[in-house]
Amino acid sequence: MAENIVQGLRDEIENGIVTNQFAPGERLDEMQLAKHFGVSRTPVREALMQLSAIGLVEIRPRRGAVVVEPGPHRIYEMFEVMAELEGMAGSLAARRHTDEDRANLLAAHAQCTQSSNAEDTDTYYYDNERFHQAVYTASHSSFLIEQCLALHRRLRPYRRLQLRVRNRMITSFNEHAAIVEAILSGDAEAARTHLRQHIAVQGDRFSDLIATLAAQRKNGQATG
Amino acid sequence: MAENIVQGLRDEIENGIVTNQFAPGERLDEMQLAKHFGVSRTPVREALMQLSAIGLVEIRPRRGAVVVEPGPHRIYEMFEVMAELEGMAGSLAARRHTDEDRANLLAAHAQCTQSSNAEDTDTYYYDNERFHQAVYTASHSSFLIEQCLALHRRLRPYRRLQLRVRNRMITSFNEHAAIVEAILSGDAEAARTHLRQHIAVQGDRFSDLIATLAAQRKNGQATG
DNA sequence: ATTCCAATTCTTGTATACAAGATAGTTGAC
DNA sequence: GTCAACTATCTTGTATACAAGAATTGGAAT
Structure with missing residues (x-):
């Protein structure tokens, strides 16, 4: 995950979702993720944006990102x-x-x-x-x-x-x-x-x- | 495009691409877009991230975003x-x-x-x-x-x-x-x-x- | 004249600062 | 005791600052 942090974060989080480490419905706290991966919020947010575009997470305005729960x-x-x-x-x-x-x-x-x-x-x-x-x-x-x-x-x-x-x-x-x-x-x-x-x-x-x-x-x- | 700037930018740029305002292969300059839409680079980048996740834009590391040219x-x-x-x-x-x-x-x-x-x-x-x-x-x-x-x-x-x-x-x-x-x-x-x-x-x-x-x-x- | 190298300038990538909305906790009133 | 409202805190959203890697331009050498 050295070069291209955003892509690395995207993969890590996506993998976490797909392997159920992040459960459906779970809130993805930006600061928590940032601290966990040792980066600032900026790349974390960009990764979350990508995941929301794919449909893996939902970003509710001003209320943070959550793992989508397909039903x-x-x-x-x-x-x-x-x-x-x-x-x-x-x-x-x-x-x-x-x-x-x-x-x-x-x-x-x-x-x-x-x-x-x-x-x-x-x-x-x-x-x-x-x-x-x-x-x-x-x-x-x-x-x-x-x-x-x-x-x-x-x-x-x-x-x-x-x-x-x-x-x-x-x-x-x-x-x-x-x-x-x-x-x-x-x-x-x-x-x-x-x-x-x-x-x-x-x-x-x-x-x-x-x-x-x-x-x-x-x-x-x-x-x- | 008032509330939820990123989403608005995403739609605007996506529309620009789909209507050929932004031609395939064209470079999407962050600062230029930011100035054009009257916002800072941050939401522009987040919108571009979303578009890259969809496959409409390609982000080459350290070399900016370009409209993909499918061939x-x-x-x-x-x-x-x-x-x-x-x-x-x-x-x-x-x-x-x-x-x-x-x-x-x-x-x-x-x-x-x-x-x-x-x-x-x-x-x-x-x-x-x-x-x-x-x-x-x-x-x-x-x-x-x-x-x-x-x-x-x-x-x-x-x-x-x-x-x-x-x-x-x-x-x-x-x-x-x-x-x-x-x-x-x-x-x-x-x-x-x-x-x-x-x-x-x-x-x-x-x-x-x-x-x-x-x-x-x-x-x-x-x-x- | 052309090509290669260096230095400057520009752009991206990340961090941080700041403002505004959401959440939670506490206090007060009924 | 419960509900509501206010305040304090936390989190998000956006702007800005700063560092580092590209691109470009100017110059020198062949």
Whole structure:
């Protein structure tokens, strides 16, 4: 974070939000952040401005910045859009992938095979990220890649939540296999459908999870 | 622009970029902007930070902010993504539109009919925007709506360029008719396809236009 | 004349100062 | 005892000051 302080702060705070260090709804005190990072308020504010432009924090006039709290329905909507974008990436990847993309995709899938077999959800989480990024890359559309990466990143905390769901990892892995098959065989529509479904399911699961948690909370906090 | 100076500056500068007042590649001098808007550099910088986060401006360390120059290929990619997002919006609109959405869509389409018949490209340009926004709204996905509006806005200057192309307006209008028909009849896939095509064509036309301009430039600047 | 280097000037990046609005705590009245 | 209002404190928003890195201009040497 040496050179370009603002960018560094932006990344740090964004990461803090995405990893739930800064919880949704939490207030981001400028002076506190400034002191914590050993800088003045100016670069902190500039970083917060950037984050507010992205939609990660909300700046209420004269009342400071807070981490946005998307709400279950909005998160579902974000998964919907993500599904569409990934479907598009898959479709383009099927038509445009190079030998290098093929190798990349297969390598990422192999990693997923390993971590899936080992039932190592933490590792699978990272390998899964790499897999999806391989798909984006193979689309050869730099703008699409950027959009996908940005949204993927924003949905991180909610995706992570899901691997806890029973059998989600093995199901996910099987879906990956179909995606790889479709892309490498050049079947654009199949790639699109499989990827769209793969992501859309996550939105559904997320909704289920929320419903479950809400129900648990209603039936007494003993489980919470 | 009285209350919330930064937001006001952000809008002003963004608008300046989107309307080509600030040309792509142009340097945005902080002090100049500050003087122009009668404020200090601080809020100007914060506005520029926001614009850089959106991708409208690039801030090169210690070398100031410049308006980003997407380049033909990137603009084409942006149209590709826009096509997909609008297709998605159309698909959702077909399934979710309310009576109010129906009325809105028909009203916007009626406006387009008028300006199209009058061959008034300037008015059609605005009516067209309203039409597309009516589609977004009918999707009832707030996140998607935001994404669509943001990208739509960014593509403004390049869309505007196109209405100059012979017969583009009347073709566009005919496509609108098919889109309205598909959405109101609840045919999600038709709506998606028609909208996707409607936008994708713009990317194609844009490419053609660039190619034409490049060719003209090569054959001597007489045509200017 | 052209090119390279140095010095000056300009611009950015960060810190700090100051003003104004928000929050909280305390006091007073009912 | 509770509610309201006032005051004190804290935080944000903007301006300004200052340091350091670019750009530019002038000069010298080839």
